[in-house]
Amino acid sequence: MRFTSEDAEKRYDALVRVAARTVVGLDFDGTLSPIVDDPARAHIHPDAPEVLMALAEEVAAIAVITGRPARQALDLGGLEEVGDALDAAGKELFVFGQYGNERWTSSHRRIMGARPPRGLATFERDLPRALRSAGASDAYVEDKGLAVAVHTRRLADPEGAFDRLLPPLRELADRHGLVLEPGKAVIEVRSAGSHKGMVVNRLAAVLDAEGFLFAGDDLGDVEAFEAVEELGDRGLAVLRVCSASSEESALIALSDVVVHGPVGVLELLGRLAADARALREG
Numbered sequence: 001m002r003f004t005s006e007d008a009e010k011r012y013d014a015l016v017r018v019a020a021r022t023v024v025g026l027d028f029d030g031t032l033s034p035i036v037d038d039p040a041r042a043h044i045h046p047d048a049p050e051v052l053m054a055l056a057e058e059v060a061a062i063a064v065i066t067g068r069p070a071r072q073a074l075d076l077g078g079l080e081e082v083g084d085a086l087d088a089a090g091k092e093l094f095v096f097g098q099y100g101n102e103r104w105t106s107s108h109r110r111i112m113g114a115r116p117p118r119g120l121a122t123f124e125r126d127l128p129r130a131l132r133s134a135g136a137s138d139a140y141v142e143d144k145g146l147a148v149a150v151h152t153r154r155l156a157d158p159e160g161a162f163d164r165l166l167p168p169l170r171e172l173a174d175r176h177g178l179v180l181e182p183g184k185a186v187i188e189v190r191s192a193g194s195h196k197g198m199v200v201n202r203l204a205a206v207l208d209a210e211g212f213l214f215a216g217d218d219l220g221d222v223e224a225f226e227a228v229e230e231l232g233d234r235g236l237a238v239l240r241v242c243s244a245s246s247e248e249s250a251l252i253a254l255s256d257v258v259v260h261g262p263v264g265v266l267e268l269l270g271r272l273a274a275d276a277r278a279l280r281e282g
C-alpha cells in the first residue's frame with residue numbers, strides 16, 4: 001500500500017475521523033474480484049465478504065458500482081449474503097450495475113433498471129461484420145442486455161485485436177447513437193446516459209455523506225475518481241484508491257493510495273475498519 005503524497009496520508013486520517021458518515025464505493029472487476037480470462041468466472045476474492053461485513057460496522061454504507069449487470073455482480077460477489085449481514089447490522093448495501101443504469105439495495109432486493117438504449121439492437125446486428133473486418137471474429141461478445149462488451153483477452157493477440165477493433169467499433173457505435181467504454185482487453189458499447197461519477201454524486205447527496213472512498217482499477221472508474229475529488233473540493237473527506245496492475249496505469253495519477261489488486265484493496269479496507277473502530281472505542 002502506497003500513499004501517493006503526504007497530503008494523501010492526511011486524507012486517510014481525515015476519512016477515519018468521519019468513518020461513520022462515509023460512503024465506500026467499490027468497483028467489482030479488478031477491485032473486488034481478480035481479473036480472469038473468463039468473465040463468467042470472475043468471483044469475488046474469498047476474503048471480501050468478511051472484510052466488507054467488518055467495514056459495514058464502521059461506515060454509513062457500502063456501494064458496489066460496476067459496469068457489470070447488477071445480477072452478475074450479485075451472483076459472482078455473493079452480495080445477497082453480504083447484504084443480509086449488513087441489514088442485520090442496520091446498514092445498507094447498494095449495487096449499481098451497468099454504470100449506474102441498474103440499482104439494487106439490500107433493503108429492497110429488486111433490480112431497478114433502464115431499458116436497452118435505442119440503437120443497441122441494430123449495433124448488434126452489424127457487429128459480426130465489424131469483427132470480421134478487423135480479423136477478430138473470435139472475440140467473445142458479452143451481451144449485457146443494456147450494453148455489449150467485446151472481449152479480446154482470449155484471442156491470440158489481445159492487444160493487437162483491441163487496437164484494430166477500437167476505430168471501427170467507435171464508428172459503428174457513433175452511427176447507432178451509442179458510446180464506447182474501453183477497458184482491460186474489453187471494448188464496451190453502451191448508452192451515453194450514465195457513468196460511475198453520477199452514482200458517486202447521487203449517493204453522497206442522498207446519504208448526506210461527510211466522507212467518500214472510491215476504489216477502482218480501470219478507465220470506466222475515471223469519472224468516479226473525478227467526482228470524488230470534486231466532493232473533496234466541497235469539504236468532504238475523500239480517498240481515491242487505485243487497484244493497480246500491469247494492465248492499466250491511468251488511475252495512478254488520480255489516486256491518493258495505490259494498492260496491488262483486490263488483495264491490496266481488501267487490506268486497505270480492513271485497515272480502515274480497524275482504525276475507525278479503534279477511534280470509536282477510544
Ligand SMILES: O=P(O)(O)OC[C@H]1O[C@H](O[C@H]2O[C@H](CO)[C@@H](O)[C@H](O)[C@H]2O)[C@H](O)[C@@H](O)[C@@H]1O
Nearest residue numbers: 028029035036037039042066067068184185186
Ligand atoms: O466496472 P467493473 O466492475 O470493473 O466491470 C468492467 C467490466 O469488467 C468485466 O471485464 C473485465 O473482467 C473480466 C473478468 O476478470 C476480464 O476477463 C476482462 O478482460 C475485463 O475487462 C466484464 O466482463 C465487463 O462486462 C464489465 O463491464
